[in-house]
Amino acid sequence: MPLDKTWQLIAGSAVAGLALSLATVAAAGPWDSGQRKAERDRAASWSRTGGADHAAGGLPQAAPSAPGVLAGIGRTPRQVTAGGPGLPEALEPLLADRGLGDLRSAAVVDTATGQVLFESRAREAMTPASTVKIATAAAALAALGPEHRIRTTVVPGTGPGQIVLVGGGDPSLTAKKKAPAGSGGSLVALAADTARALKAAGTTTVALGHDDSLYSGPTRHPIGVNDNIAPVTALMADEGRPDDSVSGPVDRTEDPTGDTARAFATLLGERGIKITGEPAEAEAPTGAKPLATTLSTPLGGLVERMLTNSDNDIAEALARQTAIASGQPASFEGGEKAVAARLAALGVDVTGARFADGSGLARADRVTTALLTALLAKSADPERPELRPVLTGLPVAGFSGTLRARNAGNSPAAGLVRAKTGTLSGVNALAGTVVDPSGRLLAFAFLTANSPDPAAAEKGLDKLAATVAGTTGP
Numbered sequence: 001m002p003l004d005k006t007w008q009l010i011a012g013s014a015v016a017g018l019a020l021s022l023a024t025v026a027a028a029g030p031w032d033s034g035q036r037k038a039e040r041d042r043a044a045s046w047s048r049t050g051g052a053d054h055a056a057g058g059l060p061q062a063a064p065s066a067p068g069v070l071a072g073i074g075r076t077p078r079q080v081t082a083g084g085p086g087l088p089e090a091l092e093p094l095l096a097d098r099g100l101g102d103l104r105s106a107a108v109v110d111t112a113t114g115q116v117l118f119e120s121r122a123r124e125a126m127t128p129a130s131t132v133k134i135a136t137a138a139a140a141l142a143a144l145g146p147e148h149r150i151r152t153t154v155v156p157g158t159g160p161g162q163i164v165l166v167g168g169g170d171p172s173l174t175a176k177k178k179a180p181a182g183s184g185g186s187l188v189a190l191a192a193d194t195a196r197a198l199k200a201a202g203t204t205t206v207a208l209g210h211d212d213s214l215y216s217g218p219t220r221h222p223i224g225v226n227d228n229i230a231p232v233t234a235l236m237a238d239e240g241r242p243d244d245s246v247s248g249p250v251d252r253t254e255d256p257t258g259d260t261a262r263a264f265a266t267l268l269g270e271r272g273i274k275i276t277g278e279p280a281e282a283e284a285p286t287g288a289k290p291l292a293t294t295l296s297t298p299l300g301g302l303v304e305r306m307l308t309n310s311d312n313d314i315a316e317a318l319a320r321q322t323a324i325a326s327g328q329p330a331s332f333e334g335g336e337k338a339v340a341a342r343l344a345a346l347g348v349d350v351t352g353a354r355f356a357d358g359s360g361l362a363r364a365d366r367v368t369t370a371l372l373t374a375l376l377a378k379s380a381d382p383e384r385p386e387l388r389p390v391l392t393g394l395p396v397a398g399f400s401g402t403l404r405a406r407n408a409g410n411s412p413a414a415g416l417v418r419a420k421t422g423t424l425s426g427v428n429a430l431a432g433t434v435v436d437p438s439g440r441l442l443a444f445a446f447l448t449a450n451s452p453d454p455a456a457a458e459k460g461l462d463k464l465a466a467t468v469a470g471t472t473g474p
Helices: 003-016 022-027 037-045 086-095 129-144 187-200 256-270 299-309 312-325 332-345 369-380 454-470
Strands: 103-110 116-120 151-156 162-166 205-211 292-295 418-424 427-435 441-449
Touching: 086 103, 086 116, 086 454, 103 369, 129 299, 129 312, 129 332, 129 369, 129 418, 129 427, 151 187, 162 256, 187 256, 187 292, 205 256, 299 312, 312 332, 369 427, 369 441, 418 454, 427 454, 441 454
Parallel strands: 162 205
Antiparallel strands: 103 116, 103 441, 151 162, 151 292, 418 427, 427 441
16 A cells, blocks of 8 residues: 555544444443444544544444554654645635536635635535534534433323323434434333333323423424425424334324324333323423433434434424523524524624524525534534534445445545535535544535536535545645
């Protein structure tokens, strides 16, 4: 292998930590929504580099790397002049590719220094598609922290013999007996605990109500019925999916709250609790002490799962959780105000930005590449460890999530580029981090619009990311 390639891979391993030893993996504990908590904690303890390699499920796949012992090869990293001509000269002709469309914006920054290494129309707000999930993630983590868990509870109702299933907006809630994505809210466990509490009180027959009033406003995303997102409610199991899928487009239920309540009634019946009548809408009494509670995956894990799989349902839930934590209504409008305010409080420039939704499905969303790279750099800041899941959740080129098949194989970016993809009709985007040949962790963002061919646009974006990965200063 050429020495430059070997050095690039060693630097990627040492600085980004893209692979852990099997011994570390074995000791890391159970999966947390496709990411290992031990890796997240380890990333938070590092310097401004951050990041580790994760696969979407099972054991992590090792990214191409070598032992992180730089002294072992008897050389030190090449000195790089920040803002040198190497990167601009390499990127400008690629950015001019007509396959990217007639609107293009780009930014590349050094996360350690904040130095802008390349930019082109970086402060022009454009439709970001799913790269807006980076903003949603940062706002939610800033508002609530990575260890926050969302509660789903069962409380006594207002009437005799009534209990109420109360939704807290947990997007990891599942009705499956075996949780599909690691630890998280479980209707099965909630039913078992509820049945135990009822029987201890001498009750075996109840009426079941359900309360999803935590959220307000329309439940339908403005795009209408779409297999990329379920109706947005505070009480929903398995993202309203009728099959065993855990990500990707699929037809969703029209009544996620009702379906969840009926599934819960069945689970109670299996545990010796008779339900009279059909589950019905009910209002939980204010201040009622829960009979039982189940907790979501920690917020950091939800962020990682959202980013890796580009999960729209989690994104909309996190926007509403941010709104609740910020004293705003848990609606599309409340989420928009709360996300913008939280990002501004982080010290990033939100001029011209709009967060019409949390997922990026809304074409009304607007962000700049300068904003995206600022958020990525902020997430790498050792003084903001609570934001680290923004980095550890990004898909890895050639290995995981929505980048599994992109910049794969022999690409110089394989295993080194971590980035969030964004795709709408005529809109293609890519924003993330990469370790350059000198060992710097760079944040990059590319937004394009009006591309004639989405496949060509994706290839153009991948070339841009690979070029950032392989280009150094003079």
